[in-house]
Amino acid sequence: MQPIFSRTRRRRQRDRIAPGFGDHDFLRAAMVDGLAERLASVKRSFADALDLGCFDGSFPFPPGTRAARVDAGHRFANMAGGVQADEDALPFADASFDLVVSAGVLDTVDDLPGALALARRALRPDGLFLAAFLGAGSLATLRAILREAEGERPAARLHPQIEVRAAGDLLVRAGFALPVADGEPLSVRYASFARLLSDVRGSGSGNLLAEVAPLSRETLARLAAAFEARRDADGRVTERFEIVTLTGWAPDASQPQPARRGSATASLAAALRVPE
Template sequence: MSTPDIFDRIARRAHRDRAAAGFAGHDFLRAAMLDGIQERLGTVTRGFEDVLDLGCFDDAFLPPPGARIVRCDAGLAFAGDVQADEDRLPFADASFDLVVSAGVLDSVNDLPGALTLIRRALRPDGLFLAAFTGAGTLSTLRAAFREAERDRPAARIHPQIDVRSAGDLLVRAGFALPVADVESLNVRYADLGRLLGDLRGMAATNLLVGRTPLRRDTLARAADAFTEQADPDGRTTERFEIVFLTGWAPAPSQPQPARRGSATASLADALKRIPPE
């Protein structure tokens, strides 16, 4: 039996199509993600031939020199080559030796399934690099809505994945040498409207199934609560937590953990050689 969707797939495509025309004015968060991905990619000495840019937005990711790239996005306006949801990928197994994804995995209905499909789309020893917003993101906005809807709270912000759970998902999907880490980005806003404008412009507004419309009086109370958190200069700080994932498709050439019981030295003997204080 399939699990019911958390996110509205139709709304997700529509929000991405709506954001496409003006995305360049709101791309700072994805730009930070791509910077982190490029930094991690720069430490890899091997070459890549076939690259998948999954959730390509405006094609800002620059592939390694000489590599062929396929651009894929859930939204039609962004989709360069293929339109598909990340948990419904149409690619054959072992199609790519590098898959990059920035800014989309936090709103995928079946994230474990999507990661498994990504791993299968990689050739042996292929690399997966991803970034998305995780737990702790939009904490100020969340508090403002909580204050505005104290009597009847509604789900306004997506469920968020912490860095430890993200690493566990990599392992569950079958990636080798998994690494998950997090970086914080703080952005200061003059008012709530500016923040909401950025979220609309980057296609990051509420996509939850069964979401309720935001009433004007609720929005006004949230705006007041947001402003109450402002610094002396009148600007309020909002936080974005960027989770980075690195994983490799398994291959015989990769370092393997030692077989259990194969150690040649005893920990107890080693501890005996440590002089007492």
């Protein structure tokens, strides 16, 4: 199968952005806050956790949780005291963790179904999986000005994005129980095109496609002009990000089970019957 992303470019990009990541981490910070809030609502303890795609290791695990951290970038892995590995090639044994979290990386994994399957296998029965990443609808403004700047046949410069419904289907395919996928928009107003590009690149959301076409100075000038044309009354341009959040559990007999088909004791027709 032809790869979508370049693993080598992805690792190098993560190493390149690691020193200045704190200047562009607002997207991941929003994801981490959302996942931490969901985790806090779960009334149970977690002994062993995996931070999958750990960046700088800033995810706030509950007190007493032993956390292993893994990142595709060597520098991020070192910063977090973790190991370097791709999310779809994990070096952990099955049933090693009772919690797996991932913030901001799964949309750039070449084999996402494989990565989710490995995360599921790494969980013990009734273990919890929480993840967030940028989904379909993100960077709508940048995509629009790229189309304007490059005409009818624009080069592929931003990777395909995953819709919420498709993300939920992938959870089911990976074998998670009680799967939930939802989306939340985040709008950011930019004063300059340079800052938008800087955030895209500095957050790890830049072009990681296996085939990359060079961006000429002329195209960059047209992109900047298209950005300028979109300024609002306050002189800013709004970019939109869609954060997809996933929740799933490793199957266990203690979990709620769907009713057996045909086990209902009342008919739908009777329930909908209008009383006389």
